[in-house]
Amino acid sequence: MVGICLTHKSSRKGVSVCKPLSAELDLEYYNLVLINPLPYRVWLPSVLRYVVSGTSPESNVFLPYDKLFASGKGIFVQGKVAMIEPGNGRKGGDVILENGSKIQYHILVLAMGSRWEGPPAIPTIAERVPDYVAYWQDNFSRANHVVIVGGGAIGTELCGEIKDKWPNKRVTLVHASIHLLNPTYPDKFRVRVEKGLEDRGVEIVLNDWLDFEGTGPQDSITVTTRFKHVIHGVDFIVHARGPRPNTNFVSKSLGAHVLSPETGRIKIRPTLQLVDYDDIFAAGDAMEWPEQKQAIKANKHGRLIASNISSMIQGFPLRQYKGSMEIILLTNGRNRGATYFDILSGVMLKDWLTRRMKSRDLLRDVFRQQQGYT
Numbered sequence: 001m002v003g004i005c006l007t008h009k010s011s012r013k014g015v016s017v018c019k020p021l022s023a024e025l026d027l028e029y030y031n032l033v034l035i036n037p038l039p040y041r042v043w044l045p046s047v048l049r050y051v052v053s054g055t056s057p058e059s060n061v062f063l064p065y066d067k068l069f070a071s072g073k074g075i076f077v078q079g080k081v082a083m084i085e086p087g088n089g090r091k092g093g094d095v096i097l098e099n100g101s102k103i104q105y106h107i108l109v110l111a112m113g114s115r116w117e118g119p120p121a122i123p124t125i126a127e128r129v130p131d132y133v134a135y136w137q138d139n140f141s142r143a144n145h146v147v148i149v150g151g152g153a154i155g156t157e158l159c160g161e162i163k164d165k166w167p168n169k170r171v172t173l174v175h176a177s178i179h180l181l182n183p184t185y186p187d188k189f190r191v192r193v194e195k196g197l198e199d200r201g202v203e204i205v206l207n208d209w210l211d212f213e214g215t216g217p218q219d220s221i222t223v224t225t226r227f228k229h230v231i232h233g234v235d236f237i238v239h240a241r242g243p244r245p246n247t248n249f250v251s252k253s254l255g256a257h258v259l260s261p262e263t264g265r266i267k268i269r270p271t272l273q274l275v276d277y278d279d280i281f282a283a284g285d286a287m288e289w290p291e292q293k294q295a296i297k298a299n300k301h302g303r304l305i306a307s308n309i310s311s312m313i314q315g316f317p318l319r320q321y322k323g324s325m326e327i328i329l330l331t332n333g334r335n336r337g338a339t340y341f342d343i344l345s346g347v348m349l350k351d352w353l354t355r356r357m358k359s360r361d362l363l364r365d366v367f368r369q370q371q372g373y374t
Contacts, residue, residue, distance in 0.1 A: 021109075021306040023070035030313075032073065033103060035095065037080040037124040040064045041371060044120055044295065045362045048154070051119045051136035052161040060364045067372030077103065080124060084108070084253035084280075092279055107279050107309055110250065110266065111302070114243030114285040114293065118215075120154060139217050143236035144170060147223065149210050151175025152182065155240035156193055157331050163200045164333035172203040172231055174210045184292055184326055189340045189348055196332045196351075205229050215239050243293070245286055260288045270320035272305050278312075281305045289323070297324045299370075331359040 022032055040062040050056045065076040079097040086093040092106040115121070123132050140146065146162060148155045151173050159171050173180075179190035180197075194204055209226040215237050222232045245265045250258060258274060260267055265288035267275045272287065274280045283305055284298035291297060301321070308318040326342035337354030341347040349357075368374045 021302075021309060022068075022073045023306075030106070031075065032069070033075050033077055034065060034068070035077045035079055035081060035097070035103070036065070037078065038122075038126055038129075039076075039078050040126075042122050043362075043367045045358070046364070046367070047120050047122065048158050048161050049362060051133055052140050052158070053165040054133075054137050055165075056362065060362065060367070063367065063371040063373060065371070069372075077101075081249060083249060086254065086277065087279075105279075107281070107312070109281045109283060109305055109309075110286055111283045111298065112246040112250075112286045115246045116154075116243045117150075117239040117241055118154065119158065119238070119240075120243075139236050140165075143217070144220075145172070145233045146170070146236045146238060147172045147174065147210070147231060147234050148238045148240050149174050150240035150242065151177070151180040151204070151206075152240065152242055153328065153330060156180055156197060158238065158240060159197050159202045160200070160332035160336065163197075163202065167201070170203070170233070171201070172205065172234075173197065174205045174208060174225060176207070176209050178207045180204070180206075181328075185328065185340055186346050189338065189346070192348065193330060193332075193338050196336060196338060200332070200336075205231075210237075212237070243285065247286055250286075263288060270322075271308055271318040272301060272321055273308075273318075281308070289321070291323055292326055292328070294328075296327065300324055329354055329358040331362070334359055 041064075043061055043063070046056045046061040050058075050061045068074065068076075077097075079099060079101060081095055082098045083096040084093060085096060092104065093108070095103045095105055095108065097103070119136050123129055140162060146169065148158055148171065155173055155175070159173055162169060162171050177183075179187055180193050181190050198204060205225060207227075208229055210223060211226055212223045217236050218234050221234050222230060223234055223237075224230050245263065247259055247264055247266060250266060254274075254277070258266060258276065266282040266286050268282050268287050268289070269275060272281050272283060274282060283301035285293040287301070304319060304321055311318050327340070329337065329339045331337045331354070332351075335355050336351045337359040338351075339349035339354045339357065341349075365374065
């Protein structure tokens with residue numbers, strides 16, 4: 001979870017923010033503070049390969065925030081936010097961390113991301129991360145038959161990583177829709193993704209559910225889906241169902257009315273401000289907007305928010321978010337994959353182009369550039 005605070009220089013607490021905001025603002029009068037429970041950023045596109053095979057260097061998965069801020073103009077605070085206390089009549093308010101520390105804000109940006117199941121659910125306590133990674137690497141290696149529940153982007157990419165490392169390992173993917181992914185993408189693309197996995201020997205069970213709630217290593221058990229599809233010899237069950245917004249503390253702090261009752265995400269205006277709070281913005285997975293939740297969109301949100309905060313300080317009108325084109329790049333191991341752009345009547349790219357754009361290095365250079373390492 002990430003909190004970004006902007007405070008007056010008179011504040012006794014340090015505050016920090018992301019690269020676009022540190023480049024946008026004149027910090028003679030304001031501090032910037034980035035709050036995150038881990039001392040580094042986790043690059044989600046690299047996590048699956050790392051926890052399956054360990055072949056991605058740690059620097060492709062974890063990078064600190066020491067070079068993030070433009071010209072070093074920002075402060076990183078390691079901590080987990082427990083509460084937000086609005087100012088009750090004054091501008092801004094306070095962010096309360098779990099350790100009791102209080103950081104005053106003039107403007108607050110909420111960019112907490114999602115709560116994941118399975119391998120992407122990296123612990124928020126740094127000391128637990130090595131054991132967590134070792135758990136997944138060990139159990140993927142030991143298992144003869146892995147069952148993955150959920151055929152979205154995480155589930156499909158996980159299948160490809162396992163088949164890259166162990167081509168003969170049995171992998172079954174169970175998904176609750178008639179095709180993999182979701183209806184945001186056309187059926188012809190979803191079928192292409194299915195064929196790419198089936199060509200590698202992945203067994204796909206569609207339009208069905210696995211109600212067996214157990215997860216982790218199993219003793220070569222037999223499980224039966226809701227519609228009586230029997231899967232034998234299961235050694236490892238991985239839940240890869242869709243993520244959920246990491247917004248519980250927001251409703252506890254500001255009231256349940258700030259969240260969408262349907263999705264649990266933060267209700268916003270087109271300026272990306274909260275509906276009832278001019279001085280609080282939301283970005284990324286946390287915000288309610290009719291689009292797929294992806295890092296490429298969060299970057300666009302961040303740039304708009306940086307611009308709007310600068311405009312707010314100067315008394316200028318704020319820009320509105322118009323949405324983003326739907327794009328998805330799905331890896332199928334290192335050398336295969338499928339890409340879709342929602343332009344014209346829909347553009348699909350083949351294996352070799354997806355390999356060059358993402359599959360081979362998992363957008364490593366993008367990660368390093370965003371963190372200030374290039």
